[in-house]
């Protein structure tokens with residue numbers, strides 16, 4: 001190896017190392033920045049109070065995050081209830097039962113759905129889902145509703161999550177070797193038994209982690225949800241009432257009313273909270289996956 | 296070690312088969328054609344497989360041996376593009392056209408593939424699974440069968456203390472024998488073995504070869520191989536295939552000593 005190539009190699013590998021380091025450091029940098037920025041509010045009140053209290057009155061210096069957290073959880077839960085079964089059943093059908101032509105048709109559709117900007121999902125939600133809820137769903141339950149509701153947020157979010165989850169599930173299900181299916185079939189199992197007993201079991205951890213990552217995405221999604229969920233603060237378990245998820249709180253208010261003391265810090269705390277929750281969900285599903293693989 | 300396995304199996308032979316004068320045809324394939332939309336894979340295959348014999352399908356890679364095996368137990372239906380025509384009779388039953396209960400049909404054949412695919416269960420459940428599919432619910436009967444099948448493939452002593460550990464924890468040679476035992480549990484008529492030793496080390500290969508030799512007392516075996524020596528060691532009947540066609544078939548001694556066709560002659564020269 002000649003001298004210039006040695007230099008070039010050293011140069012290249014050091015750059016690679018720097019790039020990797022930057023990538024690894026970014027989450028820590030963000031976390032630390034958020035923590036520093038939210039220190040004032042954490043100092044002014046206990047974290048337990050901040051998270052547990054339901055009173056949100058910035059001008060009085062009261063910052064209670066519970067309604068926002070619950071809204072986020074609630075919207076995410078709804079979206080998961082809609083998105084998970086649909087993606088799961090579609091993925092099974094497409095990989096185990098459908099003919100090749102349908103799969104060829106579905107992949108570009110998934111790509112298109114996944115590539116649509118979230119603002120368009122939001123507009124669609126406002127134009128279709130919101131009137132649908134106020135016009136049809138609410139009357140069925142004998143109530144009136146503006147349509148800007150937790151349910152609308154859940155539906156829009158579910159539609160956004162489906163391509164994402166479906167894509168992951170398809171990848172996961174495709175990893176099952178053909179030979180394993182053939183072995184099971186040759187023992188006299190039907191297609192459905194093969195899927196249920198062997199295919200799903202073989203990629204159980206992958207299925208669980210697909211769901212987990214889908215939840216993480218739903219929890220953090222901001223714009224489209226914000227457009228249909230109503231954005232008013234109150235705690236309610238009625239999905240036909242409006243909600244105010246954490247990401248919407250941050251996006252709606254950051255940069256405004258910063259003259260109010262601690263407000264800026266409170267929003268940073270919300271961001272820290274959001275990041276922590278997503279991290280916890282992520283780690284939880286990784287743990288499940290680890291258990292599934294090593295059982 | 297395989298010697299020991301062979302001895303074990305010798306002891307297991309409970310009821311020696313009564314020798315029949317006339318060989319019985321278990322499987323009869325006539326005018327089988329398998330086509331992809333643009334090119335043929337198998338062309339006009341005619342073949343009779345005799346009971347309690349090892350029929351060896353010999354031929355270079357890509358000549359359609361695996362496809363032939365998969366047509367027999369209809370795994371070809373996993374690939375909808377494949378068009379299978381012709382007639383395959385198993386004990387007089389039409390595989391391709393007649394009956395519709397494919398799972399039941401597949402239980403007449405045990406499949407042993409190129410590399411082992413243990414089911415994602417414990418060792419015990421791997422063998423019990425086929426029985427459960429057959430509708431066997433009696434725990435004692437299942438237990439008895441698991442032990443019997445594991446003994447049949449010489450695996451019992453190696454795994455009897457860890458029946459509930461995942462099958463994937465076995466060595467690859469043990470896994471292959473487990474897959475064989477699993478196939479035997481559904482009481483197949485025929486064992487379809489697709490290059491079962493190609494992923495194994497020499498010792499494990501010998502063990503499998505030895506097992507096949509013993510198992511032919513109770514089963515009919517179709518063995519795919521491209522290893523000439525394996526064919527010489529095991530075959531009762533050799534079928535030489537080349538580019539989707541059966542070129543020659545017959546008794547191994549005769550076929551290997553006096554090949555009638557240029558293609559087989561060349562194959563034998565290249566193989567040695």
Ligand SMILES: Nc1ncnc2c1ncn2[C@@H]1O[C@H](COP(=O)(O)OP(=O)(O)O)[C@@H](O)[C@H]1O
Nearest residue numbers: 331336354355356357358359360361362363374
């Ligand atoms: N599903 C399939 N799609 C495309 N080609 C196939 C398929 N199955 C088999 N073939 C083709 O058929 C030929 C025979 O394959 P195979 O039966 O696997 O041969 P062998 O087992 O003798 O090596 C090969 O040329 C292979 O490319």
Ligand SMILES: [Mg+2]
Nearest residue numbers: 357360361489
């Ligand atoms: Mg093959």
